[in-house]
Amino acid sequence: MANIPDIEQIRSIRTIEGAKALLHEQIMFDDLIEDALMFAMDAHSHQSRKSGEPYVVHPILVAAIVASITGDRAMVIAALLHDVVEDTEHTLEEVEIRFGSDVTHLVHGLTKIDLIRDKELIPSHSDEKLVVSALTFRKMLLASIKDIRVLVVKLCDRTHNMLTLDALPPSKQRRIAEETLLVYAPVAHRLGISYLKNLLEDLSFGYVFPEEKEKIRTYLKANYHDIEIRLNGFRHKVTKLMQHHGMEQKRFEILSRIKHDYSIYLKMQRKGISIDEVLDLLAIRVLVEEPTQCYSVLGLIHLNFQPLTTRFKDYISIPKENGYQTLHTTVFDDTSIIEVQIRTFEMHKTAELGVAAHWKYKSGGNNINLDWLHNLQYQEESIEDFYELAKTDLYSEDISVFSPKGKAFTLPRGATGLDFAYAIHTEIGDRAEACLVNKERKSLLTELHNGDIVRIVTAEEVQLRCSWVDTVKTSRAKQHIRINCRHRIRAIDTQSGLLIMRGIMQLNETRIREWLDKHHRLQNAWMIARDIDYLREVLHHYLKDLRSHQKFAAFLTSRRFKLKPYRFGSIEVFSNHAVSDVVFDFCCHPKAGDEIVAFYSGGKAHIHHKMCQHAARMIEEHEPMLFVRWKQEIIYHYHMIVSMQNAKGALADFLTFLAKQGAEIVSIELGKEKQEHLQLCELEFQSAEADINRLRAKIEQKLHIIQFVRTDDAYRSS
Secondary structure (H helix, E strand, C coil): CCCCCCHHHHHHCCCHHHHHHHHHHHCCCCHHHHHHHHHHHHHCCCCECCCCCECCHHHHHHHHHHHHHCCCHHHHHHHHHCCHHHHCCCCHHHHHHHHCHHHHHHHHHHHHHCCCCCCCCCCCCCCHHHHHHHHHHHHHHHHHCCCCHHHHHHHHHHHHHHHCHHHCCHHHHHHHHHHHHHHHHHHHHHCCCHHHHHHHHHHHHHHHCHHHHHHHHHHHHHCHHHHHHHHHHHHHHHHHHHHHCCCCHHHCEEEEEECCHHHHHHHHHHHCCCHHHCCCCEEEEEEECCHHHHHHHHHHHHHHCCECHHHCEECCCCCCCCCCCCEEEEEEECCEEEEEEEEEHHHHHHHHHHHHHHHHCCCCCCCCCCHHHHHCCCCCCCHHHHHHHHHHHHHCCEEEEECCCCCEEEEECCCEHHHHHHHHCHHHHHHEEEEEECCEEECCCCECCCCCEEEEEECCCCCCCHHHCCCCCCHHHHHHHHHHHHHHHHHHHHHHHHHHHHHHHCCCHHHHHHHHHHCCCHHHHHHHHCCHHHHHHHHHHHHHHHHCCHHHHHHHHCCCCCCEEEEECCEEEEECCCCCEEEECCCCCCCCCCCEEEEEECCEEEEEECCCHHHHHHHHCCCCEEEEEECCCCCEEEEEEEEEECCCCHHHHHHHHHHHCCCEEEEEEEEEEECCCEEEEEEEEEECCCCHHHHHHHHHCCCEEEEEEECCEEEEEC
């Protein structure tokens, strides 16, 4: 097993000499490592951390952690240099000349990740923290997709930052800890590095949920002696049992463990139970030499201790995606319930170090599957969707299901038949219409369970299921459902746009299509059905073009083409024809916010869901259509302090500018603080603009903003 240094030992080191001594313990120095150490010490010689210690202590200790779990010299050197390019005047070119292309490649990847800094942290509890986390995570993925070593060094960097987090203000402590739980610990889990994953979770736990952490610590401390007696007694029984059946003690090892704090908390939250009810709170790990011995030990355990049959899992024959292999079982020992994990020494290395074991141990047998990393790109998604998809893939507990031919597929717990179809192949998922689970026909939304055998029944055509996007569990299924539905809605919008123009102009649809194509607008015809301003713009240019032809003069004067808004409850219709009412037809029942279309018949607007089959037939039959949308009445409240010139007319000029941005002033206070040429202006105003960053960018073109917040969401500060 790796010689991983004691965490409290790392936390206590505050001097350069102490950090160097620890690094010496973890890896044998050569000229290049010695040179990198001197280079880092010189580059950071005038820098200190918030705690007051020399800054270079941090990269040296990060290098020590890297060395302890990987032993890879290039990674150790990169760890020593990981802040040099970002925080000093030294360049990547200098690094390459002095340390070679491999080290430079790693340092460059780490620098790209560090472009997102913790200097301006989004306040805790804001949804924006998820976006920042997602941005950080995307940076990590893009920087590491070609070399997983970048991620491993970054995880070690974050580990040491968490060990020294007490030097920062409480607000930053919590924010950094939250990001560690959201991003870094799940990445460590997916890389199979349980040592770092558990450590990052427990270090973050105390900052994010201090009261819950303290309750668990208090319980474990109060019950320490009882726990030790129970674990040691069970270890002794298992040791005697294995020796009695011919296993030499020097050829196996039994470790005891208590479930780590954050894992206990999660189990309590998920199950709604107290700490006394956590069945796998106490556990032993039995390490043997060969995989077949794992099953022999399992047999001995089950023959001599009553097992909980529902708690058995075989991750040796079906490893987890991160390479984890272990037999899990839970048994009764007198009045105690104890989990038993059985694995080989080689499996133990992989379980603790995951992908990092590939560099530390060269004996092979590494089964780490990194397909998840390549699948987490989501390049077509918004950053919010990206985070949602990444979160699903990172946080899930896994199950294993099988194809009829016995191929195993790892899916998140709660996955459906449709998730399985997409796991096989995108085309299978797109065309799936039913599934057979254990030879019984089921809906594609049937939840799958560990060990299920699943066969997918496919149709000839792509099956659209837009409402299912929140029911499936895997990012792959969600992403492709969204892509298919976007394409379909885009096609519907294109056809609708042409029919809306036709209804306004009372002209042949072919003529309108030809004009749009001639003026390079056909590819954007879908916008006609979605954006009233774009519709008016197209209509204006169309009419302008027609006026240039004398033969259309009578046509243009005999008809009116100005679009009038008609409002009916939460529906808004725009038409140059009289609209007396809106009608929701019986075939579909769109709810507020759903994608809708409107057909014009009998002076009324008939509303349908965009995905309604009856509406699709009406579009194919070229029925007259109207522009329709849900009324946008959501108003957002803002508080802002700006700095403006202390000059006549400056305030009036600024208020005129705000009015043009659609802002409605609620209150204003001027001259709270005055300087010779500048004064502060404090305002509260309302706006239909929901994006605080976009609104801020517009205002900053005019004046310098001191403070800007959404008062209906105090955490959305900018």
